[in-house]
Amino acid sequence: MAETILAEKKVDAPPRRLTRRPRRTLARVLMPVALLALLAGGYFLWRYFGSYESTDDAQIDGHLNAVSARISGQVSEVLVEDEQIVKKGDVLARIDPRDYEVAVAKAEADLADAKASLESSRTDVPITSTNTDSTLRTARSVRVDAGAGLTAAQRQLNAAQARLETAQAQVHEAEANYTKASDDVERYKQLVAKDEISQQQYDQAVQTAAAAKATLAARTASVNEAQQNVTVAEAAIQQAQARVAQAEAAIQAALTAPQQVAVSQARARSAAAKVAQQQALLDQARLNLSYCTITAPVSGIAGKKTVEVGQNVSPGQQLLVVVPVDDIWVTANFKETQLKKMRAGQKARFSVDAYGREYTGRVSGIGGAAGSRLSLLPPENATGNYVKVVQRIPVRIDLDPGQNGDHRLRPGMSVDPKVYLE
Numbered sequence: 292m293a294e295t296i297l298a299e300k301k302v303d304a305p306p307r308r309l310t311r312r313p314r315r316t317l318a319r320v321l322m323p324v325a326l327l328a329l330l331a332g333g334y335f336l337w338r339y340f341g342s343y344e345s346t347d348d349a350q351i352d353g354h355l356n357a358v359s360a361r362i363s364g365q366v367s368e369v370l371v372e373d374e375q376i377v378k379k380g381d382v383l384a385r386i387d388p389r390d391y392e393v394a395v396a397k398a399e400a401d402l403a404d405a406k407a408s409l410e411s412s413r414t415d416v417p418i419t420s421t422n423t424d425s426t427l428r429t430a431r432s433v434r435v436d437a438g439a440g441l442t443a444a445q446r447q448l449n450a451a452q453a454r455l456e457t458a459q460a461q462v463h464e465a466e467a468n469y470t471k472a473s474d475d476v477e478r479y480k481q482l483v484a485k486d487e488i489s490q491q492q493y494d495q496a497v498q499t500a501a502a503a504k505a506t507l508a509a510r511t512a513s514v515n516e517a518q519q520n521v522t523v524a525e526a527a528i529q530q531a532q533a534r535v536a537q538a539e540a541a542i543q544a545a546l547t548a549p550q551q552v553a554v555s556q557a558r559a560r561s562a563a564a565k566v567a568q569q570q571a572l573l574d575q576a577r578l579n580l581s582y583c584t585i586t587a588p589v590s591g592i593a594g595k596k597t598v599e600v601g602q603n604v605s606p607g608q609q610l611l612v613v614v615p616v617d618d619i620w621v622t623a624n625f626k627e628t629q630l631k632k633m634r635a636g637q638k639a640r641f642s643v644d645a646y647g648r649e650y651t652g653r654v655s656g657i658g659g660a661a662g663s664r665l666s667l668l669p670p671e672n673a674t675g676n677y678v679k680v681v682q683r684i685p686v687r688i689d690l691d692p693g694q695n696g697d698h699r700l701r702p703g704m705s706v707d708p709k710v711y712l713e
Contacts, residue, residue: 298614298684306362306472321329321381321706323550328703341712342535342624342711342712342713343710343712344632344709344710345707345708345710346623346624346626346629346707346708347627347705347707348623348624348625348683349621349622349623349624349641349706349707349708350520350621350622350702350703350704350705350706351619351620351621351643351700351701351702351703351704351706352619352620352621352622352687352702353614353615353616353618353701353702354589354614354615354618355612355614355702356588356589356591356612356613356614356615357609357611357612358383358585358587358588358609358610358611358612358613359606359607359608359609359610360386360582360585360604360605360606360607360608360610361582361606362386362391362579362582362606363603363604363605363606364386364387364583364603364604365386365387365601365602365603365604366384366385366386366387366598366599366600366601366602366603366604367385367386367387367600368384368600368676369383369384369592369596369598369599369600370383370384370385371383371384371596371611372593372594372596373593373594373596373611374592374593374594375592375593376591376592376593377587377590377591377592377593377613378587378590379586379587379588379589379590380586380587381587382584383585383586383587383610383611384433384594384598384610385583385584385585385587386582386583386585386604387583388580388583391576391579391580391582391583392580394576394579394580395573395576395577395580397568397576398572398573398575398576398577399573401569401572401573402570402572402573403567403568405565405566405568405569406566408562409559409562409563409565409566411562411563412555412558412559412562413559415560425433431460433649438542443527443531447520447523447524447527450524450698452521452524454517454520459514459517462507462510462511462514463508464510465503465506465509465510465511466507468503468506468507470632472496472499472500472502472503472504473500473503476496476497476500477552491593496610502582505601509682516657519552520709573702575660585610587613589613589615590613590615590617591613591614591615591616591617592613592614592616593611593612593613594611594612594613594614595609595611595612596610597609597610598610614701614702616695616700616701617695617698619654619690619695619700619701619702620652620687620688620689620690621639621641621652621687621688621689621690621706621708622685622686622687622688623641623685623686623688623706623710624662624683624684624685624686625683625684625686625710626681626682626683626684627661627681627682627683627684628681630657630684630686632712633654633657633686633710633712634654635654635656635657635709636653636654636656637653637654637711637712637713638651638652638653638710639651639652639653639654639688639708639710639711640652640656640708640709640711641688641706641707641708641709642706642707643700643704643705643706644704644705644706644707645699645704646699650690650691650694650695650700651690651691651694652688652689652690652691652694653688653689653691654686654687654688654710655687655688655689656686656687657684657685657687658684658685658686658687658699660682660684661682661683661684662682662683662684662685663682686710688708688710
């Protein structure tokens with residue numbers, strides 16, 4: 292019985308070998324196909340993952356326009372709140388303008404005064420020129436007249452001195468005659484007493500002495516008169532000399548006409564400069580008055596407001612920030628090893644963590660230095676303990692037109708960009 296069973300098993304064995312051979316053949320065929328498929332899939336995956344560079348160190352970036360006061364003063368009105376949408380030129384706040392209105396009024400008055408001084412200075416120039424010419428002609432005429440007067444006075448002095456000398460000679464002669472007559476009277480008096488001469492001769496001698504005395508008195512009066520004439524002539528000469536000196540001084544003063552005109556012109560130029568200075572001060576006062584109204588520099592969303600009504604602000608003090616949401620881009624910090632094939636103009640896609648959509652854009656530029664170099668405290672590697680760290684370079688990606696039409700992107704949002712290198 293056992294032999295029969297073994298014989299049957301031996302008879303059934305070949306068919307089993309026939310059924311297993313096709314399976315081995317199929318496995319041998321499928322193995323290379325699967326391997327080839329894996330290689331092809333790996334190649335395409337390598338090509339796909341090698342066609343772009345990505346990073347998770349990226350965020351939406353944009354301008355933060357800080358609004359600050361340009362003058363000092365007390366805030367009288369605030370017209371904006373945080374998260375409020377504003378347009379360029381909208382009034383955000385106002386500073387009490389009264390002090391600056393007074394400054395403008397004062398500057399206008401100072402400018403008017405400077406302009407009046409300028410007109411006066413300009414008028415002085417031709418007047419000075421005309422006056423100096425007229426003074427020169429008058430002084431020269433006076434000098435001629437004074438010279439003629441001096442000559443006439445000199446002639447009068449000479450004549451008076453000659454008359455004085457003649458009168459003095461006549462006085463001397465009259466004194467001699469009077470002395471002789473007096474002596475004769477004394478002698479005749481003694482002779483008359485002795486009856487040696489007649490009474491008539493004595494009386495005649497007395498008369499002659501009286502006549503000589505009268506003549507002496509007349510000659511003395513003539514001398515006094517001549518002396519007075521000399522004094523008058525000398526005074527006339529002094530007066531004429533003074534007039535001549537005065538005329539010479541006037542001529543010298545008139546000869547400085549070019550200098551006087553130059554001085555007048557310099558005053559006019561100084562007045563003109565003063566007008567320009569006051570005009571600049573008025574312009575500055577008007578500018579300061581305009582700064583009392585604080586407006587939005589750009590269109591965007593207001594935030595970080597720190598200003599309130601009644602607050603005293605100073606120049607440069609930040610009041611709030613306006614964030615324009617239509618001018619944004621992506622700043623992606625790629626590793627330096629990822630920049631080998633990255634160029635400006637390459638396409639990019641990125642997704643935002645806050646929204647479930649994808650945005651497109653293009654690389655517009657690669658940063659000029661690593662982020663560590665642009666930090667507040669750049670690292671110092673020359674210490675002897677250097678450890679090489681892969682640096683990151685900022686890459687700017689600009690959005691394609693229309694990608695942010697709904698203005699939902701905000702600076703600071705995290706994104707996952709992919710830059711396609713082909």
